[in-house]
Amino acid sequence: MxxxxxxxxxxxxxxxxxxxxxxxxxxxxxxxxxxxxxxxxxxxxxxxxxxxxxxxDLTELLSDVAVERLRPDTAPKDHGALAPDLAAWAEQFLDEMASPGGRAYIRDALLGDPDGTNAGQCSAYAADQVDLILARAAARGGEIPEAEIPEVETVIDRVVAPLMYRILFRPAGLDAAYARGLVAGLLGQGDR
Amino acid sequence: MxxxxxxxxxxxxxxxxxxxxxxxxxxxxxxxxxxxxxxxxxxxxxxxxxxxxxxxDLTELLSDVAVERLRPDTAPKDHGALAPDLAAWAEQFLDEMASPGGRAYIRDALLGDPDGTNAGQCSAYAADQVDLILARAAARGGEIPEAEIPEVETVIDRVVAPLMYRILFRPAGLDAAYARGLVAGLLGQGDR
DNA sequence: GCCTAGAAGCAAGAGATTTGCTTTAAGGTG
DNA sequence: CACCTTAAAGCAAATCTCTTGCTTCTAGGC
Incomplete structure (x- = not known):
């Protein structure tokens, strides 16, 4: 903000x-x-x-504006189950963030931000979206053993962080399949 | 460079x-x-x-210099086995990168870098170090079933990316235990 | 309806950036 | 080895950005 x-x-x-x-x-x-x-x-x-x-200065102003633009404007779509919800969200996240414009906004947000407030805000936006998806899964009840729904922090480590790292540091070779693979890797093995 | x-x-x-x-x-x-x-x-x-x-401009110059400073100057220490090698490397990586100076360099490197060359270089440095550790593990032979040595890309996704993401977006609450936990999570479950 | 404090406007000065032209020197050529 | 070519560095003037002290405005409190 x-x-x-x-x-x-x-x-x-x-x-x-x-x-x-x-x-x-x-x-x-x-x-x-x-x-x-x-x-x-x-x-x-x-x-x-x-x-x-x-x-x-200009970079701080841009950072301010960038964070506003990175705020998700809609709740993640509900596909009826955790796995497709997460996969679809990850794909969309990648889409938005990996575009040249998206990368520029992320960089702007990180840049003019001495105290990390704006960067923290971006991360919070993603965490909120993920949290919503997980809460939905839990609310569905029967879908999955409660114990197999991952923690938000785990989703961040396993899905959000790799996406963001590659967007920032190695923009080449990123595609929807990679995003889906991250989600599959997370849900496919009983890790938390 | x-x-x-x-x-x-x-x-x-x-x-x-x-x-x-x-x-x-x-x-x-x-x-x-x-x-x-x-x-x-x-x-x-x-x-x-x-x-x-x-x-x-200044930001591009700083980016240039920052990348040089982020180049590791020593090979990762050899602890005789994969798990401690990776854990120690992750801890050291976190130490260096999460310090105020380290964060500043990372940000400088990302900033003045329209085409991603410098950021890519940073990522390559980390990948090289990891690769070395993995090659060492493979060379030891008996230590571990060959199939259980992870891919470089997997280590990046599971260890490097989460560390970097948190350094950049949520600097709070990062410590050596977290770094070790990432490595343990990766090696502990037969994921690749 | 007045007071106060936090912002906004203004303008001058200091400093940063750009740019056309000149000069230097590294590396190749005869 | 002396000469040529060319990329990069030096120089200086013009321009634009940024800083800062002071003044003016206005939202909100009394």
Missing amino acids: SRQMVRPGGRSARVQASVHTAVRELEAEVGRDALTVPLVAQRAGVTPSTIYRRWG | SRQMVRPGGRSARVQASVHTAVRELEAEVGRDALTVPLVAQRAGVTPSTIYRRWG
């Missing part, structure tokens, strides 16, 4: 909203690399010093 | 070396945040435009 609590509805909130909007519009229009603080300020109808004072 | 092939021994090579050295010295002396291109240039005895032309 944004770096500071803002009185909602006040002038601060309006400025923040218009700056975020300006970033998104300009990102689309002139490309990420051409963004500068003065440019964003002009589009947002704000003086540059306002941005510098509130966000510090 | 560095962004372009340089005729070794030529003037380019000298400039590159002195710039890299200047970055490392100044990082230690004035702190990472106080680094600027002109400052580095002055220390390196070079004009700023040289740096701008060769590296583009």
